[in-house]
Amino acid sequence: MYNGANLDGDPRLEKEENGKDFFEPTHDYHHGKVTFDDYLAAARRQRQWEDSGHGAGDAPPTPDSASQNEKTTKDAIVSEAALTAEEKERINARRALRSASWAAVFYLITTDILGPFNAPYAISQVGYVPGVILYTVMGAAACYTGLLLWWLFLKLDSDVFPIKTYSDISERIFGRVSRHVVSILQSIQLIINVGTLCLSNGQSLSQITKAHLCFAVCIVIWAGVGMVIGQIRTLKSYGWLANSAVWVNLLIIFVSMGFVAHSPPNYASAKTAYGISIGPIERVAFTHETLSNKVNGIMNMVFAYGGAMIFPEMLAEMRRPWDFWKGMCSAQLLIYVAYMMYGLFVYSFQGQFTLPLAYQGVSKYAWQTVGNVMALITGIIAAGLYGNIGIKVAYYSIVEDMFNGPSLMSKKGQFIWTAMVLLYWALAFIVGAAIPQVQTISGLVAAVCIMQFTYTFPPLLIFGYYVLLDGRTPEGKINWKKAIWTGGWKMRLFKIFNFFLFLASLTMAALGMYGSGIAIQETFKTGAATSFGCTSPV
Numbered sequence: 001m002y003n004g005a006n007l008d009g010d011p012r013l014e015k016e017e018n019g020k021d022f023f024e025p026t027h028d029y030h031h032g033k034v035t036f037d038d039y040l041a042a043a044r045r046q047r048q049w050e051d052s053g054h055g056a057g058d059a060p061p062t063p064d065s066a067s068q069n070e071k072t073t074k075d076a077i078v079s080e081a082a083l084t085a086e087e088k089e090r091i092n093a094r095r096a097l098r099s100a101s102w103a104a105v106f107y108l109i110t111t112d113i114l115g116p117f118n119a120p121y122a123i124s125q126v127g128y129v130p131g132v133i134l135y136t137v138m139g140a141a142a143c144y145t146g147l148l149l150w151w152l153f154l155k156l157d158s159d160v161f162p163i164k165t166y167s168d169i170s171e172r173i174f175g176r177v178s179r180h181v182v183s184i185l186q187s188i189q190l191i192i193n194v195g196t197l198c199l200s201n202g203q204s205l206s207q208i209t210k211a212h213l214c215f216a217v218c219i220v221i222w223a224g225v226g227m228v229i230g231q232i233r234t235l236k237s238y239g240w241l242a243n244s245a246v247w248v249n250l251l252i253i254f255v256s257m258g259f260v261a262h263s264p265p266n267y268a269s270a271k272t273a274y275g276i277s278i279g280p281i282e283r284v285a286f287t288h289e290t291l292s293n294k295v296n297g298i299m300n301m302v303f304a305y306g307g308a309m310i311f312p313e314m315l316a317e318m319r320r321p322w323d324f325w326k327g328m329c330s331a332q333l334l335i336y337v338a339y340m341m342y343g344l345f346v347y348s349f350q351g352q353f354t355l356p357l358a359y360q361g362v363s364k365y366a367w368q369t370v371g372n373v374m375a376l377i378t379g380i381i382a383a384g385l386y387g388n389i390g391i392k393v394a395y396y397s398i399v400e401d402m403f404n405g406p407s408l409m410s411k412k413g414q415f416i417w418t419a420m421v422l423l424y425w426a427l428a429f430i431v432g433a434a435i436p437q438v439q440t441i442s443g444l445v446a447a448v449c450i451m452q453f454t455y456t457f458p459p460l461l462i463f464g465y466y467v468l469l470d471g472r473t474p475e476g477k478i479n480w481k482k483a484i485w486t487g488g489w490k491m492r493l494f495k496i497f498n499f500f501l502f503l504a505s506l507t508m509a510a511l512g513m514y515g516s517g518i519a520i521q522e523t524f525k526t527g528a529a530t531s532f533g534c535t536s537p538v
Contacts, residue, residue: 119343125297190390195431225374295515
């Protein structure tokens with residue numbers, strides 16, 4: 001168990017010999033004057049409280065009921081005496097949300113993916129060798145950046161100053177403008193993810209009905225289902241759904257691998273999707289695809305590690321945030337193994353005819369239907385999770401912050417939540433119906449959003465955190481030389497490494513936007529229209 005009093009070995013986070021905190025709170029609760037040091041002090045005390053055996057959702061004990069040790073710990077928490085009744089109510093509502101375990105986080109993260117079913121397509125665009133290398137490198141990098149987000153949450157979150165979304169971390173380090181940028185990108189990614197999952201479920205339903213049902217209707221059905229399951233407000237309540245989705249996804253993997261091994265590719269769907277005719281199956285170590293197709297394939301790989309966008313939201317609902325690393329690392333390992341195994345296996349049997357949703361790439365209708373029916377279940381659960389987080393981001397930003405409305409867990413909040421769910425899923429239908437193909441939009445959203453949340457923002461945020469911690473002058477300005485060179489050589493290399501990782505990720509994102517844009521252009525040229533009509537794209 002970590003030492004909450006000295007979270008990263010920095011002596012400035014210890015108490016001075018006379019017992020006074022180095023970071024002494026200087027906040028004015030009622031006038032919004034909260035300093036970076038206030039966040040650090042409150043978070044350190046919050047971690048001390050949790051380290052004493054309490055959960056993040058526990059309220060501090062009253063002096064009468066507390067033991068002597070508990071009283072000492074309670075004294076280390078930022079006093080709530082200065083808070084108004086409304087502010088105390090918000091804190092209690094936030095505590096009520098903090099109930100998820102690290103096991104629940106594991107299931108949520110493994111649900112928070114499109115599924116490994118686009119992995120064969122991604123490998124088909126680059127070949128065996130780049131596919132294995134890139135999935136491995138990006139998986140390791142995603143695990144590393146996930147740990148960075150977890151660390152920043154522990155350093156900056158408390159009941160008094162809670163971190164509710166990714167944008168909260170950004171604002172505390174880079175200011176209000178960065179909060180808006182992150183919120184906008186997060187909202188875009190979430191709504192497109194929900195729309196994409198509605199589209200993929202629509203494609204599955206279209207194959208099941210042999211295209212006898214209008215394709216736009218196939219999509220709107222799943223938007224309606226989402227409006228129902230979207231009424232679940234807490235992530236803990238999603239635990240059993242996420243649990244079942246993980247096992248069903250694994251079942252799809254193994255069942256469809258058996259189908260693929262005993263069935264020729266779905267040449268008709270490949271013709272519809274890519275415009276390629278029946279021919280010999282080609283499997284290569286390095287492909288000769290265009291740069292845009294290769295980049296689009298790589299961006300589909302990035303989609304595998306897109307869960308980082310909602311890591312702070314998951315942490316915000318954990319009873320013991322310290323345990324997050326267990327669920328996150330376990331989930332990333334499972335995701336990596338599933339994607340690699342499934343991607344290599346299906347590509348080996350289907351080559352260039354591999355479809356973006358691989359289980360739809362078998363030629364026998366009965367086998368297609370088995371994969372499609374199971375995928376409908378996991379798809380709507382994943383879409384429900386995305387919708388849950390997306391609506392929360394909007395609720396916190398608009399209802400609570402902008403209009404000072406009721407807390408999410410209040411009775412009034414429940415009515416507002418219901419209305420927002422209906423509106424959100426209606427918008428998701430419009431997005432899903434406007435998407436020409438799953439693989440093109442997956443690549444674009446990966447380049448514009450996922451690359452930033454998973455690979456670009458975390459190293460930039462940790463770099464900014466240590467710049468603020470080490471480089472501030474008494475006048476409140478930043479001394480960059482001091483900011484970079486404070487600490488031993490390991491700390492200096494750590495800061496420099498994260499800065500260059502940020503630049504490299506940003507460059508890759510720009511290349512991904514180019515490749516995905518060209519791929520979408522080519523998709524329209526091959527005749528793939530939007531899905532507002534009744535013609536199915538599969």
